[in-house]
Amino acid sequence: MKKIATANEMQALDAAAIEKAGIPALILMENASLGLLDVIKQIMNGDFRDQSYIIACGKGNNGGDGYALGRHLLNRGAKVTLLSTCPVSKLQGDARTNAEIYKNIGGIVTELKEANSLRSLPSADLIVDALLGTGITGPPRGLTAKVIDWINGRSEPVLAVDIPSGVEGDTGVAKGSAVIANWTVTMGLLKRGLVLSPGKDLAGEITVAIISLPPRIRAGTHIPFNLLEPEDVRAAFPRRDPAAHKGDCGKAFILAGSPGMTGAATLSARAALRIGAGLVKLGIPAGLNPILETKLTEVMTNPLAENDKGFICPEALPKIEELASWADVLAIGPGLSQHADTGETIKELLKKVQKPVVIDADGLNLLGDEEDFDGLLHAGTILTPHPGEFSRLCGIPIPEILANRVDLTAEKAEAWGTVIVLKGSPTIIADPGGEMYCNPTGNAALATGGSGDVLTGMILGLLAQGCPTVHAACVGVYLHGLAGDIAARDIGIAATIAGDIDHLIPETIRQVIPEA
Incomplete structure (x- = not known):
């Protein structure tokens, strides 16, 4: 480093x-x-x-x-x-x-x-x-x-x-x-x-x-500012015991999806498995379950109560709490929608869950609607905003964020007591203790819908395997960017789609951690 x-x-x-x-x-x-x-x-x-x-x-x-x-x-x-x-x-x-x-x-x-x-x-x-x-x-x-x-x-x-x-x-x-x-x-x-x-x-x-x-x-x-290198990723990547079974490799629960947004749920769930999580359960509105059962073979889908618009609503909370209790780690947000019913459900869930959690996309947007949202966060939380979502959370204009991305990310990580992954060129990771990390991998091939959902799943899968929060964030971001670099070389920057990034996760692991 x-x-x-x-x-x-x-x-x-x-x-x-x-x-x-x-x-x-x-x-x-x-x-x-x-x-x-x-x-x-x-x-x-x-x-x-x-x-x-x-x-x-x-x-x-x-x-x-x-x-x-x-x-x-x-x-x-x-x-x-x-x-x-x-x-x-x-x-x-x-x-x-x-x-x-x-x-x-x-x-x-x-x-x-x-x-x-x-x-x-x-x-x-x-x-x-x-x-x-x-x-x-x-x-x-x-x-x-x-x-x-x-x-x-x-x-x-x-x-x-x-x-x-x-x-x-x-x-x-x-x-x-x-x-x-x-x-x-x-x-x-x-x-x-x-x-x-x-x-x-x-x-x-x-x-x-x-x-x-x-x-x-x-x-x-x-x-306090560090450049990530392959050796850092290699050292932090979780290793499997030769006698491990699927339960030993971590259980992850993802709350995601809404009408028209099944892709986000699919990409994040598949990425969590690709990076090594042993078991993944996906909670989605009940009306989407037939679609996602078809799209996802290895992921266990769980239909949840929805309102008349097809969005997750508070009536789903008991089932969500049951799934969260089963899991070692959670992710909230990919394609979830910003409906008020869903926001109320997320708020109540975060009050009760103290397990490591990754919050992305609509999960972040719903947090931004809460005046005192930092009271819903705990030390095991990873936030993964792009500059627009970060602006909504902290109330700072995007140009000011872009001009001072390193120190602002560190400041808010300390204030909110969470790890923050501020996505961009480059992506900056900050932990509550004041250390900051710069990711050298990635390119404009990652500027495609669903790319962030893949990253969420990768970080979640690493957390599930026991990675500390900041290590999971750093390793996930580095390998995600590397997948983008490989895609740019082999597919082309403009032609790369999020599914390509997901499919290249195994190749990134082989390149950086061949023994894994």
């Missing part, structure tokens, strides 16, 4: 390395430039001689990394055109030191005064973006913005230093011009802006450069 830092957290780490470990800031910058050089060596097949580079430097430490890189490239026989948006005489600190060294060894700095001078530059093998770092907020302005636009208008491949210039380090937002990079070399740790959209799409292939931050220093700085 990799840590993902904010700009302030990274600054705190650098400061601790300087002040507590006595590592000069100039050494950290030198290590950063060597990390850049290593990646460029791989990109350019190991030989710098007679290759040409354009390095665009800003006035801060990001620019300082660029000056130091220019020195290394010159020393290895490369041709370097170094552009600066700031006169060397106005640079400060280590950036100024590295600029002066670069000049002292014969490097030429072209101090840009206007964008027109860029037109005469020759082609290069690689452009290096060292203009702006992770600390910027707001759009680039003036000459810097024009240089960014110039870079994007060139045909050469681009490598960004730390983060593509114009992308905010903490949000991934680009409020104006932003470099479109083929590669990004980020220093020390991943940055939030590199895993959040649109920054993650502008960064290209990302490499974390080792700048020799001491492990003791890193361990002393708490960074």
Whole structure:
């Protein structure tokens, strides 16, 4: 699991390395430039001689990394055109030191005064973006913005230093011009802006450069945001005892379905079985039972009392409580409807049930109708909203959620005492203790009706097998996204449907947890 830092957290780490470990800031910058050089060596097949580079430097430490890189490239026989948006005489600190060294060894700095001078530059093998770092907020302005636009208008491949210039380090937002990079070399740790959209799409292939931050220093700085990796999923995935029987593999109950929405119930129930749950019972309006008995062979369907519109009503509560008592875990919501009778049924059920429960889709919408819905939740609850459902729950506009998805998810997970899975690009998982997880898998192939119902079933099936809530959420989200990646490759992004995602669950398990 990799840590993902904010700009302030990274600054705190650098400061601790300087002040507590006595590592000069100039050494950290030198290590950063060597990390850049290593990646460029791989990109350019190991030989710098007679290759040409354009390095665009800003006035801060990001620019300082660029000056130091220019020195290394010159020393290895490369041709370097170094552009600066700031006169060397106005640079400060280590950036100024590295600029002066670069000049002292014969490097030429072209101090840009206007964008027109860029037109005469020759082609290069690689452009290096060292203009702006992770600390910027707001759009680039003036000459810097024009240089960014110039870079994007060139045909050469681009490598960004730390983060593509114009992308905010903490949000991934680009409020104006932003470099479109083929590669990004980020220093020390991943940055939030590199895993959040649109920054993650502008960064290209990302490499974390080792700048020799001491492990003791890193361990002393708490960074709560984590990137999920295959090893984390492999470690958390439940293993079956060779002598297990179906009851040992977990019993799941799903309350789902309404007229016209049998697909949601079908997808979630089948996904729970696909991921390994031993037994699944599905509670649906009585009028839908003949349909679902035909659609689902392995799932036990249970017809429930319905009102005159065909929606689950309070008269179904005794039977629902009986099914919940049988089950180890519950899911509420897929295709359930937002009818008031169903909402009253769900409210009463949540007051009585203290087992792990996944609430999705209409279950979330019905919760959002309750002023004090958090009183209906308990520590074993997992909420799986998309931004619209999350907005309805917390009363925050969708644009604000999208701009601050990580911290808002963590804030509400703590306030409501639940695990929250905020679906999107990327999906963010937060637990009540303040830890947050970013899922790296998935793509637009998952933007299809029923995809979320598959995810609900996957998380439920993992819970049924004994996964702790946050582990079930993380593993389910990762494998669900991986199924989307496989579908995009083998079927196509536009052609993928939710049933494809369900059918690919076994393949995701084989890829990540072959022994399972």
